[in-house]
Amino acid sequence: xxxxxxxxxxxxxxxxxxxxxxxxxxxxxxxxxxxxxxxxxxxxxxxxxxxxxxxxxxxxxxxxxxxxxxxxxxxxxxxxxxxxxxxxxxxxxxxxxxxxxxxxxxxxxxxxxxxxxxxxxxxxxxxxxxxxxxxxxxxxxxxxxxxxxxxxxxxxxxxxxxxxxxxxxxxxxxxxxxxxxxxxxxxxxxxxxxxxxxxxxxxxxxxxxxxxxxxxxxxxxxxxxxxxxxxxxxxxxxxxxxxxxxxxxxxxxxxxxxxxxxxxxxxxxxxxxxxxxxxxxxxxxxxxxxxxxxxxxxxxxxxxxxxxxxxxxxxxxxxxxxxxxxxxxxxxxxxxxxxxxxxxxxxxxxxxxxxxxxxxxxxxxxxxxxxxxxxxxxxxxxxxxxxxxxxxxxxxxxxxxxxxxxxxxxxxxxxxxxxxxxxxxxxxxxxxxxxxxxxxxxxxxxxxxxxxxxxxxxxxxxxxxxxxxxxxxxxxxxxxxxxxxxxxxxxxxxxxxxxxxxxxxxxxxxxxxxxxxxxxxxxxx
Amino acid sequence: xxxxxxxxxxxxxxxxxxxxxxxxxxxxxxxxxxxxxxxxxxxxxxxxxxxxxxxxxxxxxxxxxxxxxxxxxxxxxxxxxxxxxxxxxxxxxxxxxxxxxxxxxxxxxxxxxxxxxxxxxxxxxxxxxxxxxxxxxxxxxxxxxxxxxxxxxxxxxxxxxxxxxxxxxxxxxxxxxxxxxxxxxxxxxxxxxxxxxxxx
Numbered sequence: 001x002x003x004x005x006x007x008x009x010x011x012x013x014x015x016x017x018x019x020x021x022x023x024x025x026x027x028x029x030x031x032x033x034x035x036x037x038x039x040x041x042x043x044x045x046x047x048x049x050x051x052x053x054x055x056x057x058x059x060x061x062x063x064x065x066x067x068x069x070x071x072x073x074x075x076x077x078x079x080x081x082x083x084x085x086x087x088x089x090x091x092x093x094x095x096x097x098x099x100x101x102x103x104x105x106x107x108x109x110x111x112x113x114x115x116x117x118x119x120x121x122x123x124x125x126x127x128x129x130x131x132x133x134x135x136x137x138x139x140x141x142x143x144x145x146x147x148x149x150x151x152x153x154x155x156x157x158x159x160x161x162x163x164x165x166x167x168x169x170x171x172x173x174x175x176x177x178x179x180x181x182x183x184x185x186x187x188x189x190x191x192x193x194x195x196x197x198x199x200x201x202x203x204x205x206x207x208x209x210x211x212x213x214x215x216x217x218x219x220x221x222x223x224x225x226x227x228x229x230x231x232x233x234x235x236x237x238x239x240x241x242x243x244x245x246x247x248x249x250x251x252x253x254x255x256x257x258x259x260x261x262x263x264x265x266x267x268x269x270x271x272x273x274x275x276x277x278x279x280x281x282x283x284x285x286x287x288x289x290x291x292x293x294x295x296x297x298x299x300x301x302x303x304x305x306x307x308x309x310x311x312x313x314x315x316x317x318x319x320x321x322x323x324x325x326x327x328x329x330x331x332x333x334x335x336x337x338x339x340x341x342x343x344x345x346x347x348x349x350x351x352x353x354x355x356x357x358x359x360x361x362x363x364x365x366x367x368x369x370x371x372x373x374x375x376x377x378x379x380x381x382x383x384x385x386x387x388x389x390x391x392x393x394x395x396x397x398x399x400x401x402x403x404x405x406x407x408x409x410x411x412x413x414x415x416x417x418x419x420x421x422x423x424x425x426x427x428x429x430x431x432x433x434x435x436x437x438x439x440x441x442x443x444x445x446x447x448x449x450x451x452x453x454x455x456x457x458x459x460x461x462x463x464x465x466x467x468x469x470x471x472x473x474x475x476x477x478x479x480x481x482x483x484x485x486x487x488x489x490x491x492x493x494x495x496x497x498x499x500x501x502x503x504x505x506x507x508x509x510x511x512x513x514x515x516x517x518x519x520x521x522x523x524x525x
Numbered sequence: 526x527x528x529x530x531x532x533x534x535x536x537x538x539x540x541x542x543x544x545x546x547x548x549x550x551x552x553x554x555x556x557x558x559x560x561x562x563x564x565x566x567x568x569x570x571x572x573x574x575x576x577x578x579x580x581x582x583x584x585x586x587x588x589x590x591x592x593x594x595x596x597x598x599x600x601x602x603x604x605x606x607x608x609x610x611x612x613x614x615x616x617x618x619x620x621x622x623x624x625x626x627x628x629x630x631x632x633x634x635x636x637x638x639x640x641x642x643x644x645x646x647x648x649x650x651x652x653x654x655x656x657x658x659x660x661x662x663x664x665x666x667x668x669x670x671x672x673x674x675x676x677x678x679x680x681x682x683x684x685x686x687x688x689x690x691x692x693x694x695x696x697x698x699x700x701x702x703x704x705x706x707x708x709x710x711x712x713x714x715x716x717x718x719x720x721x722x723x724x725x
Binding site: 288292293294296297300301304305372373375376377379380381382384385388461522523525 | 538541542543544564565567568569571575576577578579580584587588589591592593636637640642
């Protein structure tokens with residue numbers, strides 16, 4: 001078994017190394033000077049494997065600290081109960097939920113797919129050895145943080161040490177239950193597709209975890225000790241069962257189907273995403289169009305993709321409307337709320353860059369455009385003539401801007417109205433600037449995503465995303481928008497700056513798109 | 526004709542300007558004059574069919590006819606095109622996403638024929654059709670080749686011998702013409718196999 005594990009570890013390391021080199025090779029400029037023989041380069045290989053192993057080590061700890069910090073530690077401030085007990089309480093119930101949601105073994109990862117399905121490695125040895133490795137990582141990863149956080153909260157040392165082993169036991173019990181179910185029904189399900197029963201169980205656990213402390217009820221270290229002893233005894237029993245189970249191959253055959261495995265990669269645009277996009281096509285052929293040429297083509301695209309285009313925006317609009325109405329009611333009812341709202345509105349315009357970023361649909365729409373349309377059409381040379389590319393680009397630009405405009409108009413006018421109702425401003429120009437800058441932001445994001453898509457067209461024929469530049473630009477867009485949250489600036493200055501920036505950006509990028517898109521808009525090879 | 530992995534798809538991608546070419550050039554001879562190949566000159570039918578799945582067969586054809594209006598000689602009605610390609614009446618208004626592989630392939634071939642490009646690139650045609658349709662297609666290709674340049678790749682020797690005026694072998698990135706003159710099929714076959722072997 002150890003040998004299988006070492007083989008699988010090496011295998012994993014090899015393709016991680018290769019993907020690191022591959023990403024380096026995708027960077028603009030650098031890719032021109034790097035030859036294909038790079039994958040043979042020993043020095044670089046060693047460098048990449050060191051990064052890969054470092055990543056593995058960091059990986060052991062980073063998820064755990066984030067988990068404890070975000071899910072447990074930061075929640076403590078909500079409750080009036082004893083912090084040490086609440087910590088143990090949340091930890092216990094979240095562990096139950098996590099036990100069924102994340103078993104490691106039933107997670108259809110690419111690693112498993114490559115090893116078991118493609119390379120025919122012994123499924124039992126592979127599954128078990130990697131499972132044990134994950135469990136060891138679990139205990140090692142949690143221990144420092146349960147001790148650290150436990151120590152700051154004054155939890156007894158024995159509880160601090162027991163906590164990771166408690167998780168371990170719960171994981172084993174959950175896994176044993178899954179195997180038991182598989183033996184009975186002969187059906188294994190990927191843990192990424194939880195059944196209703198699992199969701200129900202998780203829901204109850206979450207409710208007990210976060211709900212009970214509000215009522216002042218938590219478990220304490222004595223109860224935890226009892227639960228742990230039971231869990232650990234059952235865990236030992238489960239361990240024996242899991243270890244002696246023989247039919248891992250059969251089980252993995254069911255879990256490691258291509259659609260399961262590739263669903264992991266939602267962000268990368270693979271088959272599962274394509275299937276998903278295809279589902280968005282409205283079967284209804286009764287939508288027709290009277291237009292001709294690319295206007296006709298685009299019109300039908302829009303009509304058959306109502307679900308992801310217009311309907312999502314309608315839902316957004318309803319939510320926005322409800323929030324605005326709630327705010328108006330709040331303002332008229334409560335004087336304190338009114339002055340606070342006024343203060344916030346006058347300096348928090350930058351915050352709305354992030355909100356506009358979040359609600360803008362263009363990123364997923366361009367993705368659908370590729371998956372359902374350009375993916376096939378780009379193989380036709382005639383579709384890539386400048387006339388057609390720019391003709392369709394223009395139609396799409398109109399649609400994207402219009403679609404995103406509805407929520408933007410609501411937000412813009414809503415904000416102006418709220419500003420007025422909450423006490424107004426000494427410069428009446430502020431109302432107009434508020435409204436126009438929100439509209440400008442919306443148009444900016446629409447143009448931005450479409451132009452990026454046309455200039456960088458990141459997908460290849462099998463709908464995989466192949467451009468690190470595109471990912472980089474997406475990341476940068478997020479970071480900049482997010483950074484805006486921290487800025488507080490008066491409406492007037494920030495609004496004018498935003499409007500000017502958006503207009504300039506749109507003009508420049510449209511110019512670039514018209515000039516270069518006929519060359520850049522093609523399938524990646 | 527070529528070995529697997531010899532680079533036929535790359536070759537087609539070069540002609541279709543999907544990839545930049547490292548060296549060499551290609552052009553089209555028009556009335557005795559050499560000129561650059563334009564986008565309109567090329568139709569490329571891939572071995573895996575690509576059709577916009579949100580359109581019905583009829584809508585796809587209409588769009589294609591619209592954008593190629595100027596270049597289509599003696600335009601027919603959409604139904605006439607369907608008849609020509611032997612696409613059944615009940616399939617004409619179905620979404621392309623529900624089409625089978627072979628049907629999609631037919632559609633792809635049809636729009637490329639309608640666009641009437643001077644050069645038609647076919648990557649492994651006929652392989653995904655059933656026997657009856659493959660035979661129909663073969664006859665059709667014979668028909669179109671009268672006034673088009675058709676370049677197609679295949680592993681099937683009989684198809685090459687049957688359809689082609691000229692046979693070229695692609696081996697390790699090098700194109701080599703097989704002189705067909707005065708040889709019966711049997712001799713030609715041996716010659717092709719020898720040519721493929723000797724370069725290894």
